[in-house]
Amino acid sequence: MIRTVLRWAVTCACAAGAVMALADIHNPLRPILTAMFLLVIPGAAVAGLLRDRDPLAALTVGAAASLVVNVLLVEAMLIFDAWSPRAGVATIGVLGFFLLVVRLLYREGAVAGPSTEQGGG
Numbered sequence: 001m002i003r004t005v006l007r008w009a010v011t012c013a014c015a016a017g018a019v020m021a022l023a024d025i026h027n028p029l030r031p032i033l034t035a036m037f038l039l040v041i042p043g044a045a046v047a048g049l050l051r052d053r054d055p056l057a058a059l060t061v062g063a064a065a066s067l068v069v070n071v072l073l074v075e076a077m078l079i080f081d082a083w084s085p086r087a088g089v090a091t092i093g094v095l096g097f098f099l100l101v102v103r104l105l106y107r108e109g110a111v112a113g114p115s116t117e118q119g120g121g
Helices: 002-022 030-049 055-079 085-112
Strands: none
Touching: 002 030, 002 085, 030 055, 030 085, 055 085
16 A cells, blocks of 8 residues: 555656656755656666566666666767756656557566467468
8 A cells, every 4th residue: 555655756856857857847845856856767667677677686777778778868868968857857758658658568468378370280
């Protein structure tokens, strides 16, 4: 119960940070919530792909992946002289959505299992 409430609270905070950054809403909580979105979403998406593994290992790999994704995004934006907080938030959001789709497809494939058709002949 507490885990579910905490999960939904973090999800709502991350969504609020993304909306504030994309809509350019100025609020004292905007830097905190936007940073939370940028750090939590990639890590949660990668950790979600590793659900079958040790939870500590999934958390560690998710945190490392989150930092790597954000650093690579910032470096690319600086190299191409295309710095934009909105573009960064949008890119992280699209990447997180893409990893969610991969996770759902992976789970659907795992539930279906391997094909058991036997070829005749």
